[in-house]
Amino acid sequence: MDTEATAAEADVPEIDLVKQAQAGDTEAFDQLVSRFRTRVFGMIYNMVHNEQDAWDLSQDSFLKAWKSIARFRGQSSFYTWLYRIVMNVTIDAMRKKQVKGGGAEFNDEIQLKEIDPASRTVPHADALPHERMEHKEIRGRIDDAIAQLSPEHRAVILMKEIEDMQYHEIAESLGCSIGTVMSRLFYARKKLQNLLRDVYENV
Helix, strand or coil: CCCHHHHHHHHHCCHHHHHHHHHCCHHHHHHHHHHHHHHHHHHHHHCCCCHHHHHHHHHHHHHHHHHHHHHCCCCHHHHHHHHHHHHHHHHHHHHHHHHHHCCCCCCCCCCCCCCCCCCCCCCCCEECCCCCCCHHHHCCCCCCCHHHCCCHHHHHHHHHHHHHHHHHHHHHHCCCCHHHHHHHHHHHHHHHHHHHHHHHHHC
């Protein structure tokens, strides 16, 4: 019976769930959360590179979405509307953290999920195949470079390169013009190329 119920829930159109949630149906909103939780967490994690912070910001984002859902007018997809909330919550949190930390952008504790937590301080060259180690080092360098971007620049890079979103979708999600998105992408890519110049030269 549970399997049948789950299948039936999966068949409910997104717009119907939104309307039910707008009428105060918390179960309908829970279904929306279930549909988008993984993507939201993934995007936030790519921004903040801390699992606990990503979960906390995911919860904050969904809570804000629940409180604001009556204002959703369906002019864009629900996900684009939700994405805008997620980005606002995440960028605000990152700005506050930078202020508290004295403005330092670089964090040498940032790492990709597949990298061993000790790999930044303990050499593993003898324990891993050369190619695999090289690949991880490059991925780590790219990760560190992205971490040095401002929250706004980091957001557009991740939304374009990781999420493969269109310019107009990014603009809607960030509440800015397409020209602003293109400008931020240009400067973000330029900074990444400068930070990673030696990586590109040695590839």
